[in-house]
Amino acid sequence: MFAEILYPKIVDIPSVSEELRGWNWKNPPVAPLLESIKLGIWEVTSRYCATRYDAYLHRVLKVSPRPTKPMLLGRVVHDLFVETFKCLKKAILEEPKSGSELYYILTSNRKKVVAHTLERFPTNLVDDISCKLNSLYNHLSLQISADYDRLMVEAPRIARPSIADRFLTISCERPVDGSRLGLSSWLMVDIYAPPIGIVEVKTGPLKDFHELSLSGYALAMESSEYAPINFGQLMYVYLNNGIRILRKLVRISDELRKEFLEERDKLMEILYHERDPGLPNECPESCPYYFYCKDGKV
Numbered sequence: 001m002f003a004e005i006l007y008p009k010i011v012d013i014p015s016v017s018e019e020l021r022g023w024n025w026k027n028p029p030v031a032p033l034l035e036s037i038k039l040g041i042w043e044v045t046s047r048y049c050a051t052r053y054d055a056y057l058h059r060v061l062k063v064s065p066r067p068t069k070p071m072l073l074g075r076v077v078h079d080l081f082v083e084t085f086k087c088l089k090k091a092i093l094e095e096p097k098s099g100s101e102l103y104y105i106l107t108s109n110r111k112k113v114v115a116h117t118l119e120r121f122p123t124n125l126v127d128d129i130s131c132k133l134n135s136l137y138n139h140l141s142l143q144i145s146a147d148y149d150r151l152m153v154e155a156p157r158i159a160r161p162s163i164a165d166r167f168l169t170i171s172c173e174r175p176v177d178g179s180r181l182g183l184s185s186w187l188m189v190d191i192y193a194p195p196i197g198i199v200e201v202k203t204g205p206l207k208d209f210h211e212l213s214l215s216g217y218a219l220a221m222e223s224s225e226y227a228p229i230n231f232g233q234l235m236y237v238y239l240n241n242g243i244r245i246l247r248k249l250v251r252i253s254d255e256l257r258k259e260f261l262e263e264r265d266k267l268m269e270i271l272y273h274e275r276d277p278g279l280p281n282e283c284p285e286s287c288p289y290y291f292y293c294k295d296g297k298v
């Protein structure tokens, strides 16, 4: 699982039109409709609210969302994943000779990492999830260590130090400036691991629009760093009935780029004109505005 982040088996690199690279930020279709609005990636790509009434509530009516339990659970899992990778980078600096040494270093930090992750969450959630987070941390440590061992054994002796170097190239919560594209100047990529690029951690069911987030980050990175991003990965983490992690490699194709840019401009247009987009036919109970829309305030 982990080795594939660093050493992906890529056979088919997408051909991307020059006009749809982020570095074409001065020209359409990459140039934003407006300079005055800066959006988060999640604002552009979230399709839980089909009409984008959620963005209207947040930006125009200034209603604060109320995070729901599934959202908090998703956030805590995401944070633990990122903290584990941060811990991995520190562990690599200790130059472990084998996977078992790496595993020992990682697991000796488990209590600290889990406690640090849970600090930011409400106590009732902490009681529910603490045990699962400990299991997730152990699972990730085991997977990472097994991959490390395999890479060390398979690599020619001369190449072994470069494996540790490769681990150190991983960035966790890497800031990206998306302002040239009408996005926030402080976007945060969960994990950035060249050459694959962006890794986003998700919980819950697979949704098509998760791929759109990857294309948004890719465009933003290209606009600020002028380096091509052709791929991203989605990591879906499930904690019920044992731990399961699904990995999905995504090609940041022309279609995905166009779709992201169109969504961005559509949302900007709604916000600029303060146009009420109306309510969708269905509302998921996990929506952070459910309390507002469904409690008779609309």
Ligand code: SF4
Pocket (backbone or CB within 6 Å): 048, 049, 050, 053, 054, 057, 279, 280, 282, 283, 284, 287, 288, 289, 290, 291, 293, 294
């Ligand atoms: S409750 Fe429904 S209308 Fe309100 S923001 Fe959520 S999905 Fe949209």
